[in-house]
Amino acid sequence: FESIQVGELAKLMGVKAGDLIKRALQLGMPLTINQSIDPDTAAILADEFGYQVEKALIEEEILLQYTPPSPEELKPRPPVVTVMGHVDHGKTSLLDAIRKTDVVSREAGGITQHIGAYTVSLDGGKKITFIDTPGHEAFTSMRARGAQVTDIVILVVAADDGVMEQTKEAIEHARAAGVPIVVAINKIDKPNANPEKVKSQLAELGLVPEEWGGETLMANISARNKIGIEDLLELVLLQAEMLDLKAAYERPARGRVIESRLDKGKGPVATILVQEGTLKEGDIFVCGNTYGRVRAMFDSYGNRLSIATPSTPVEILGFEELPSAGDDFFVLEDEEKARKVAEYRQRKAREAETAKEAKISLEKIFEKL
Ligand code: GDP
């Protein structure tokens, strides 16, 4: 970098501009907050606060490098769907039933491995990606970390039980996230099923079915007996079309960690949802506070992939350390840089932790007083 403003430098280091200026004055450098300083001066000042300028600025450099894609770069991408609903209303059964409609899985004899997310290829070539961790906890904890990966929520409501506490919570979470809801009224095979009653309960909560003049897409299904599953998936595709989901394909990949685990043989393994660009074997990446190189990637059938495009979940090997669900992931060109960004982030995390501890001990002292 050519120069940096004093205020900017202070912000990057997380110190008060006033403190930085005071320290500079003590060192015989009178500065003002808006003044631009050269890298050497910045390095001296940063060192006073325990930073190396190169590391402090590297992340900013990467953020600056990111340019949002232009409209010409954008191409359609499959929707990413999360299944939510009250306990025992059939989320897991629905995900199982959906997996069995997958033409690829039918060809592969239905042998799949659990990787936290999978893409279903429907007859006609359309695709839908499912996050395989049902429940609003996964949804909200990801969102709390700034990781919105879901485009559409399938809300499962059992036709015998009707709207329950967690049904309402799921609706609130989806609304807070601005994610449209497609309703699956499940267990219609049961003798005491009352889908019409469920619809009126949902209408009271503002989810009015299309047939009643509303905008919410709803399907009656039986996850157990595989009734209505394809209709439900058609509705999801219809909802996706209305959202006009697009992403740039021809650029370095960016995405999010869906889940991670430490494998005895393979080491740290994580499922990444690619959200932009194309991920390739051999790519160097930063992921949360760690980094690595894609040594190998696999789909949910255990097939080795050489590339992964937007909305594709892939299991990746090649992390230095285990990342966490919700961590960001982005490809960059050189390994040295990736390592530095990860180190910088680790240090920032440690500092935040220390600051938190300091605050806690201060609070304890005040409590005693
Ligand atoms: P989850 O807690 O929402 O994941 O619900 P599960 O998928 O585990 O289902 C809870 C129970 O409901 C299980 O005993 C399922 O077999 C049963 N179940 C799920 N879907 C159906 C359905 O369509 N019809 C009937 N009769 N039972 C179902």
Ligand code: MG
């Ligand atoms: Mg379940």
